[in-house]
Amino acid sequence: SPGRPCPGSENWAAAEPQHILASGGKHGEDGEEEEAEDEKKGKTVTVRFARPESEQAKAARLASYKHFEEESAKEKWVDVPVYPETTELAQVEREFLYSSNTGDHVVQPFDTITPAEYLKKLCPDAVSTVDTNPSHPNDILSMTQLKKMPFREQVRALLINAKVIQFTQLISLLDASTQAKEVLGLLPQFAWLVRGCWVVKSGLLYPENTCSAHSGIAAEILCKARDYTVWRFTQSRFVKRQDVTSVIKVPVADLDQIFNPLARIGKREGWEFCSEDGNEFIAKHPAVYQQQQEVWTAEYARLAKELNIEGRMGGRIPTSTSQENIGGRKRKKSFSSQTSVPVAAAVAVKNEPVDCSTTMAAAEPLPPAAA
16 A cells, blocks of 8 residues: 555565674674683783982982972962052061060161161171181190180190190290299199100090090090000000000000100100100109109009909009119110019118129129130
């Protein structure tokens, strides 16, 4: 009938979508199989690790301009509102520039001075001061500064700077009106008598609660090491470094700082005392010499106890070659750790008179010299 489609055409139109669906389904199954095969094959992944960075390289990287640019790029911009000078908020902030506590000084408002005057107030002209004292190294004492010190401080400063000094040299550096008796009254407070010379005490060179600038060792250990070294020089003009390091361990730099002001290096017998023996002072002031010998006896007893030196304590004192050498022409051997003489015996031998005629008669005649 007119207006209705032909039956054959409807059947053909319905068959076309079935064919498309059938072909489409087959294509979908093929795609799933291909994807499954790709997943089974897998993918090769290369893993790379960052190289280890040293502290020096990290510091250089952080200080580079590239790192600065990266950090600047990460920083967010902040919107800053601008307030004109005539606004209320700007006037309030401006008031904070004025000091609230003026005291006796009158603060001049900023709007009443010129920019040049304001800059001058912020950065005043430097006042040139002329130093009347000439510049010297740390280990050199100016005589001009020395004369301005009190007498006690003069003696102390000279001993600290000289380390080792003869009595005549010390008197020549002081005021001409200075009496030797006054100086002798102060010297035992700051120095020891070593071979007729005055050596500054270790406590003045290494103050309490300080440490070495070389190794950081406490001042107490350095004082003990130097005290023992100075005591060794009272026994002999020559001291070896091993004699000190065998008793107390001190780093090489600190040991050099102890030995250099006291002695000079010798060729064979170790370090030699830096100054000549003060025989003239000992002969002129025997009481001071005897007093210092007693001081050294007590000082050695303290060191023997603190440093654990065996066999050199109690009522026995070590043989002092300084008593034998000073005033003599020949230098004798240094102190032996196995030799010690009782105090009473030492005094008896010293005071015992000697009959020269008996000694000469008892001596055996010398053999004739070979031709």
